[in-house]
Amino acid sequence: MARILLYYFEMEWKTVLIVDDNLESAITLKEFLQAQGFKCLLASSAKEALGLINEDVGVAVLDVDLPDIDGFTLLKVLKGKKPDMITAVISAHSSWENKSRALELGADFVFAKPLNLSSFIEELKEKFKKGAAK
Template identity: 30%
Template sequence: MKKAKLLIIDDETEFVSTLTERLILRGYDAHGVTNFAEAVKFLTEFPDVIILDIGLPDIDGLEVLKKIKEFNPSIQVIMLSGYGDDEKIKKSLSYGAFDYLIKPVDIEELVSKIETARLKKEEIE
């Protein structure tokens, strides 16, 4: 079974580095960036799943989600946040996010959601 192509977008450099490394060790083709400007380069490589922090320094995560869905609606986006903001969770899901996780992220739960999101993307295509 093909492993998902992943893009991690989070402003915490250490978090991005660690998560990217852990996902690569699990066989994923994963890339991590710390802002939306860097992420744009990877969108053309058509990631299957994007793990997106809701609180980015250069642009709001909800705006990034909208831009991703405009670019390619089949890309599945798992939103991350350091806190549970019910309104932002509802908004992100209404804007097309696949799911929402609160940091610290349990890697097994994240991998499970990535796999489910990858399957959903394949159904859409």
Template identity: 30%
Template sequence: MRILVVEDNRTLADGLAAVLRVAGYAVDVVHDGVSADAVLTTETFDLVVLDLSLPEMDGLDVLRRMRGRRNPSSVLVLTARGALDERVRGLDLGADDYMTKPFEVSELEARIRVLLRRQAGLHNSSIAFGSIELDTVSRTLSAFGQTLDIPARELSVLETLLRKAGKVVAKQSIIESLAAFDDDLSENAVEQYISRLRRRLAPYALTVRVARGLGYYLDRIAD
């Protein structure tokens, strides 16, 4: 899942990005409203964490322009401007949630999980396929009731495949779901993640197959 953090306080922005990357998300960061508007015009994100008090263009203007382009990304407004009229304006312009600074990181992470689950159209936190099950809230993978230890990047690739289980996922879609602006993620890197996932899934009668020229899909291994 891909998140854009729009925050002019670079220390806070870097801290948020670090926390979210550890949780397995692909995170991009910009520090002003004009840059945010430009990126949101050309790039696709599952969620935008948006400060309001931004240089060059106010966060509410960024949000207004987003929704004017019918950008469907979920938006979590994160700001020190906590007055009721500010919250109402943000929600009326299309924000999905609103948090004021200072905030607890654990609550922010929980709200992000809810918004991403809603964005993906999931009615509960679990996605299952064959003998494996991914809890998208705790970001844990299990098989036959036992938790599987899997690196964050591989888990994100698997989540992308699970969300479209039985359908082909283009390699470029996997790259976009993982890569941040400062990440040089190649097609070869994706192939390595897929290869590792095949080894991890084999004991559970599952695999990742190649649809030549199209992408990858999850499949069961026949007896």
């Protein structure tokens, strides 16, 4: 059982899709996650993200404000395609409505921009531990 969990963690869960049209934010997160041992894919639009979802993506970080469709719609589509994928929604507009809507659509986390990278990685690690305990 432990080998199966390790396989999923190593092969799939460690690939993170970052969807953010703010290139500076996306690159900062990518570099941080790569330093933690994650493989990262970047997309600046929902269309680009959907083209990458067939990769071995286990985690998606979605900005709410995207140029083509909003992050909530993308979240719904991604969860429909990969229901077990860990998802985090990030937004510069951290309202109660945004947080509530994201969680209702299946987001595992909701973070305000600018993203606190230490909190983000701790939440992600905790989610992995909970998943491994199942």
